[in-house]
Amino acid sequence: MKDFAFTGGRPDPYTFPTDGLIEASAEALRELGGSLVNYPGDNGFLGMRELASIRFERREDIPLPIDNISITSGSMQALDLVLGTFINHGDTVLTEELTYSGTLGLLRHLKANLVGVPMDYRDGMDIDALERILKDLSRQHIHPKVIYTTPNHQNPTGAILSLDRRKHLLALADEYDLLIVEDDCYGDIDFVPNPTPDSLFKLDRANRVIFVGTFSKILGAGVRQGYFVARPPYHRMIHENRWDAGTSALASAIVASFFKKHLDEHLAVTNAAVRAKCRAVIETLASHVSDICTWTKPRGGLFLWIHLPETTEMDILDMLAAEKKVGFSHGSAFHYQSLPIKCIRLAYAYCHVDDIPEGISYLCEAIRGSQVASVGIAAG
Amino acid sequence: MKDFAFTGGRPDPYTFPTDGLIEASAEALRELGGSLVNYPGDNGFLGMRELASIRFERREDIPLPIDNISITSGSMQALDLVLGTFINHGDTVLTEELTYSGTLGLLRHLKANLVGVPMDYRDGMDIDALERILKDLSRQHIHPKVIYTTPNHQNPTGAILSLDRRKHLLALADEYDLLIVEDDCYGDIDFVPNPTPDSLFKLDRANRVIFVGTFSKILGAGVRQGYFVARPPYHRMIHENRWDAGTSALASAIVASFFKKHLDEHLAVTNAAVRAKCRAVIETLASHVSDICTWTKPRGGLFLWIHLPETTEMDILDMLAAEKKVGFSHGSAFHYQSLPIKCIRLAYAYCHVDDIPEGISYLCEAIRGSQVASVGIAAG
Numbered sequence: 001m002k003d004f005a006f007t008g009g010r011p012d013p014y015t016f017p018t019d020g021l022i023e024a025s026a027e028a029l030r031e032l033g034g035s036l037v038n039y040p041g042d043n044g045f046l047g048m049r050e051l052a053s054i055r056f057e058r059r060e061d062i063p064l065p066i067d068n069i070s071i072t073s074g075s076m077q078a079l080d081l082v083l084g085t086f087i088n089h090g091d092t093v094l095t096e097e098l099t100y101s102g103t104l105g106l107l108r109h110l111k112a113n114l115v116g117v118p119m120d121y122r123d124g125m126d127i128d129a130l131e132r133i134l135k136d137l138s139r140q141h142i143h144p145k146v147i148y149t150t151p152n153h154q155n156p157t158g159a160i161l162s163l164d165r166r167k168h169l170l171a172l173a174d175e176y177d178l179l180i181v182e183d184d185c186y187g188d189i190d191f192v193p194n195p196t197p198d199s200l201f202k203l204d205r206a207n208r209v210i211f212v213g214t215f216s217k218i219l220g221a222g223v224r225q226g227y228f229v230a231r232p233p234y235h236r237m238i239h240e241n242r243w244d245a246g247t248s249a250l251a252s253a254i255v256a257s258f259f260k261k262h263l264d265e266h267l268a269v270t271n272a273a274v275r276a277k278c279r280a281v282i283e284t285l286a287s288h289v290s291d292i293c294t295w296t297k298p299r300g301g302l303f304l305w306i307h308l309p310e311t312t313e314m315d316i317l318d319m320l321a322a323e324k325k326v327g328f329s330h331g332s333a334f335h336y337q338s339l340p341i342k343c344i345r346l347a348y349a350y351c352h353v354d355d356i357p358e359g360i361s362y363l364c365e366a367i368r369g370s371q372v373a374s375v376g377i378a379a380g
Numbered sequence: 381m382k383d384f385a386f387t388g389g390r391p392d393p394y395t396f397p398t399d400g401l402i403e404a405s406a407e408a409l410r411e412l413g414g415s416l417v418n419y420p421g422d423n424g425f426l427g428m429r430e431l432a433s434i435r436f437e438r439r440e441d442i443p444l445p446i447d448n449i450s451i452t453s454g455s456m457q458a459l460d461l462v463l464g465t466f467i468n469h470g471d472t473v474l475t476e477e478l479t480y481s482g483t484l485g486l487l488r489h490l491k492a493n494l495v496g497v498p499m500d501y502r503d504g505m506d507i508d509a510l511e512r513i514l515k516d517l518s519r520q521h522i523h524p525k526v527i528y529t530t531p532n533h534q535n536p537t538g539a540i541l542s543l544d545r546r547k548h549l550l551a552l553a554d555e556y557d558l559l560i561v562e563d564d565c566y567g568d569i570d571f572v573p574n575p576t577p578d579s580l581f582k583l584d585r586a587n588r589v590i591f592v593g594t595f596s597k598i599l600g601a602g603v604r605q606g607y608f609v610a611r612p613p614y615h616r617m618i619h620e621n622r623w624d625a626g627t628s629a630l631a632s633a634i635v636a637s638f639f640k641k642h643l644d645e646h647l648a649v650t651n652a653a654v655r656a657k658c659r660a661v662i663e664t665l666a667s668h669v670s671d672i673c674t675w676t677k678p679r680g681g682l683f684l685w686i687h688l689p690e691t692t693e694m695d696i697l698d699m700l701a702a703e704k705k706v707g708f709s710h711g712s713a714f715h716y717q718s719l720p721i722k723c724i725r726l727a728y729a730y731c732h733v734d735d736i737p738e739g740i741s742y743l744c745e746a747i748r749g750s751q752v753a754s755v756g757i758a759a760g
Contacts, residue, residue, distance in 0.1 A: 013414030025405035025634070034393030036602035037730065045602075073453060077624035084623075106623050222416035222425075222629035243464075243486050244457035249602035251631040254405070350417065 004359025006346040007327040009155065009302050010221055011189075012277070013350065015270040017219075017258065024258035032253055040246035042239045044071025044227070048252035051259050052213060052227050058263070059187065059195060060202045064211075068235050071247045075185040075214035075226035079103055082181055082210050082228050083146065085241040087112050092137065092144040096125050098305075100155045100183070101333040103148055115144070116336035121296050121305065124161035125149055127168040134176050146179050152196045153186035153301025156334045156345040160299070163197035170200060173208040179234075180204075185214045185226070188267055190300040191275040207231050210238075215255055217302065218270060224248075225255045271300075274349045278304065280356040281348045288364035292371075302349045305331075308342040311372045317344075320366035326359050384739025386726040387707040389535065389682050390601055391569075392657070393730065395650040397599075397638065404638035412633055422619045424451025424607070425632035431639050432593060432607050438643070439567065439575060440582045444591075448615050451627045455565040455594035455606035459483055462561055462590050462608050463526065465621045467492050472517065472524040476505050478685075480535045480563070481713040483528055495524070496716035501676050501685065504541035505529055507548040514556050526559050532576045533566035533681025536714045536725040540679070543577035550580060553588040559614075560584075565594045565606070568647055570680040571655040587611050590618075595635055597682065598650060604628075605635045651680075654729045658684065660736040661728045668744035672751075682729045685711075688722040691752045697724075700746035706739055 029036075043049065048071045053064040072078040079102070087093060089111040095103070097116035107114055115137070118129040130147075137144060147169070151161035161169070173180050182200045190196065201211035214226035224247070230238055259266070281304055285295055295306040308317075314330065321328065331343030351359055409416075423429065428451045433444040452458040459482070467473060469491040475483070477496035487494055495517070498509040510527075517524060527549070531541035541549070553560050562580045570576065581591035594606035604627070610618055639646070661684055665675055675686040688697075694710065701708065711723030731739055 008419065010417045010419070013417045016414035016417060018409050018413045021630075022406045022409050025409065026402045029398050029402050029405065032602075033398045034396035034600075036600035037390045037393045037396060039388065039390070039601040040604070073624040073627060080623040102625070109620075109623065220414075220416035220630075221419040221625070222412075224420070224624075224626065224628040224630075240489075243460040243489065244453040244604075245482070245601070246604065247453060248604040248628045248631040250401075250600075250604075250634065251628040254630065 001325055002355060004324070004326040004355060004362065005350050006348060006359070007329055008347055008350065009217065010347065010350045011217055011219065011302070012270050012273045014352065015273045017262065017266055020258055020262055021254060025254045028253035028257040036249060040071070040249040040252070042070060042242050042246055043067070044247045045249040045252035045256065047256035048225065049227070051256040054260065055188070055213070055263065060199055062202060064229050065231065068231055069227050069229050070235065070239065071252055072226045072228060073224040073247055074216045074221065075183065075212050076102055078212045078226045078228040079106060079181070079183065081238050081242055082212065082230070083107065083110060083148070085238045086145055086179060092142050093146045093148060094130065094133065094144050095148040095336060096154065097336055098157055098334045099148065099336065100150065103183070104334070104336060114336045119157070119159060121157045121159050123165060124151060124154055124159040125165065125169070127165045127172065130169070131172055134172060138176070144176070144178055146181055147173065148181045148183065150183040150186070151200060152184055153189060153298065155186065155301065156303045157305045158296045158298030158301050158303060160196050166197055166200055166203055170203055170208060174206050178208065180209045181212065182209050183212045185212065185217050186301040187213065188218050189271060189274060189302060191271060191278065192299050201229065210234060215259060218267060219255065223251055223255055225252060273353070274302070277348045277351065277353050277356055280353055281346060281360055284357050284360035285364065288361060289367055293367065302347050304346045304348055306344050306346065308344065308367060309371060310342055312342045312367065313370045313372050314340065314342070317366055317370035320369045321363055324362035324366065326363045326366065328363065381705055382735060384704070384706040384735060384742065385730050386728060386739070387709055388727055388730065389597065390727065390730045391597055391599065391682070392650050392653045394732065395653045397642065397646055400638055400642055401634060405634045408633035408637040416629060420451070420626035420629040420632070422450060422622050422626055423447070424627045425629040425636065427636035427640070428605065428632035429607070431595070431636040434640070435568070435593070435643065440579055442582060444609050445611065448611055449607050449609050450615065450619065451632055452606045452608060453604040453627055454596045454601065455563065455592050456482055458592045458606045458608040459486060459561070459563065461618050461622055462592065462610070463487065463490060463528070465618045466525055466559060472522055473526045473528060474510065474513065474524050475528040475716060476534065477716055478537055478714045479528065479716065480530065483563070484714070484716060494716045499537070499539060501537045501539050503545060504531060504534055504539040505545065505549070507545045507552065510549070511552055514552060518556070524556070524558060526561055527553065528561045528563065530563040530566070531580060532564055533569060533678065535566065535681065536683045537685045538676045538678030538681050538683060540576055546577055546580055546583055550583055550588060554586050558588065560589045561592065562589050563592045565592065565597050566681040567593065568598050569651060569654060569682060571651060571658065572679050581609065590614055595639060598647060599635065603631055603635055605632060653733070654682070657728045657731065657733050657736055660733055661726060661740055664737045664740035665744065668741060669747055673747065682727050684726045684728055686724050686726065688724065688747060689751060690722055692722045692747065693750045693752050694720065694722070697746055697750035700749045701743055704742035704746065706743045706746065708743065
């Protein structure tokens with residue numbers, strides 16, 4: 001029996017460039033050889049930092065400051081290091097009401113006081129609402145430390161923060177003396193040619209933004225090649241909190257060697273594959289549950305967000321989906337207060353595209369079968 | 381002008397197995413391919429854990445519990461995770477009076493109360509002294525949390541904790557309810573065929589020992605492939621503190637693929653090379669400064685520890701050595717209280733063997749030139 005795994009932020013396995021990486025490994029190892037006996041240093045392998053800068057320049061027309069980049073084990077370690085440095089027990093952190101479950105877990109581990117900001121699924125965080133929240137907190141003499149946001153292809157909603165909102169957000173960060181952690185881990189997974197708005201890091205004029213990125217989301221979570229970019233004094237402050245002696249230069253050198261040659265080509269191939277999967281999910285949903293569900297239509301990223309009927313019995317949905325081996329993520333995992341919202345997240349890049357209609361049909365059946373009303377009928 | 385770098389715990393670059401790793405990369409990537417889109421998980425890549433177990437069995441005749449192994453970015457991240465989990469601000473930690481500067485830095489960062497245990501350069505930590513210290517602390521109602529020790533080829537002294545002392549140490553850990561963190565990062569770098577005594581982890585019968593190892597020290601610090609082994613409940617406790625989503629499976633798969641085939645062969649080649657370097661250092665020291673210095677004669681590991689005359693002016697030594705581009709580490713960096721002891725550590729595996737007589741001769745000249753008496757004569 002097939003598995004239909006719509007869980008986890010994994011890229012497409014079928015466009016994984018095995019041959020290209022074998023070639024890149026040989027090239028990187030020939031070039032580095034015995035110099036791999038050296039420590040990579042806290043900043044990590046230079047070639048990888050150059051790659052991060054090239055990737056930024058390709059999107060934003062300006063390079064990144066190479067010395068301010070620090071390579072990490074995926075964007076998750078970057079978040080761990082950055083948030084762990086600035087957030088102490090009880091500090092207030094603002095984020096979209098719906099956001100990445102991993103960051104929420106980390107923030108809860110750090111015992112942060114989480115404040116969710118309303119958002120919409122097209123333009124992202126509602127910055128007017130943020131302003132009201134900041135005013136309100138200020139009245140209570142609460143000074144938030146950090147705003148965590150994913151402006152591009154947000155997880156789980158796929159929202160893209162509009163340029164106006166980005167500018168307004170930066171102005172508020174200035175006014176309220178806040179640090180913004182910009183998680184751009186999905187930035188490169190775009191299905192349309194028109195670019196996302198300028199990054200907060202680029203727009204920032206007041207050293208308010210720490211930028212987090214990764215190459216894992218367009219290649220493989222198993223390669224663990226993320227990074228953060230922080231200007232002084234933040235870079236040093238974060239490194240005072242870093243004790244792993246740096247990220248594998250072996251893995252960095254291979255990934256850098258591959259993408260320095262093949263970034264555009266790989267993005268074209270893998271984004272086309274992921275886009276086709278996203279479409280297959282949407283088409284199947286449309287032909288099965290358009291009468292009872294609504295969902296986002298992402299223009300990039302790895303996730304689709306489904307609103308289920310309020311009558312959905314989540315335990316029954318889990319059971320029925322598990323019977324058909326369909327995996328998905330509960331919406332509550334992405335809610336800053338873990339509210340039991342009647343939503344689910346589908347990660348569409350992992351399943352084979354040909355299996356998607358079958359898997360999503362099963363999911364749709366499970367959704368229908370988990371409506372309290374229909375259970376009542378079945379029982380009656 | 382040549383560099384003579386006797387700094388940093390780096391293995392031999394000239395026996396770095398470039399070709400073998402290129403082959404291993406191709407093999408690992410062909411085998412894994414698209415499955416590298418998956419997260420490695422907190423425990424890390426299975427093949428790497430299997431390798432850690434094979435390595436342990438080769439030395440200790442028993443395998444490691446695979447599910448209790450967690451792959452990390454070098455042994456340094458293992459120490460960061462393990463010590464960071466168990467040590468809170470003000471907790472007392474016992475260690476050899478002289479120990480790894482990285483661990484000392486980490487423990488100071490954690491604001492531990494460091495207590496140094498006397499040691500000798502042959503048999504390691506003086507466990508009778510440890511017992512007296514534990515009694516004394518107990519009288520003061522101080523309950524230490526952790527003993528950190530490097531029983532094999534200790535950094536910086538090369539000491540090997542004797543079997544009797546290992547058994548006594550475990551008995552004391554039991555009596556005083558202590559956790560032992562056993563850092564075996566140099567265990568495989570042995571110049572003689574007779575094995576080091578059984579590891580504390582193997583001898584332990586009361587779940588007192590967390591074992592830390594690495595493949596970086598016999599291959600390259602740049603590969604960052606360390607691990608810890610902790611039995612329940614410690615393994616889970618440490619993972620509750622781990623937020624990097626695991627170590628690069630790409631790097632792990634390559635290193636595991638290489639060592640599963642070539643561990644013995646590589647150790648034979650690289651240990652012979654490192655041994656020749658160690659000998660060259662000792663011979664040069666013997667022919668130049670045997671009248672004023674003493675030094676350890678390591679049977680393994682990467683370090684040699686030199687006692688300088690008490691009349692050594694360390695600033696002048698630094699200056700004279702720097703003029704000839706000879707790098708070494710100050711003894712104070714390895715002292716738990718950073719005392720300005722008149723000792724230096726040489727890491728002998730990095731320099732080319734043919735350059736060692738020249739480099740060490742310069743160092744010996746610098747040692748002679750930095751004696752307060754000789755400065756007096758030169759000035760007078």
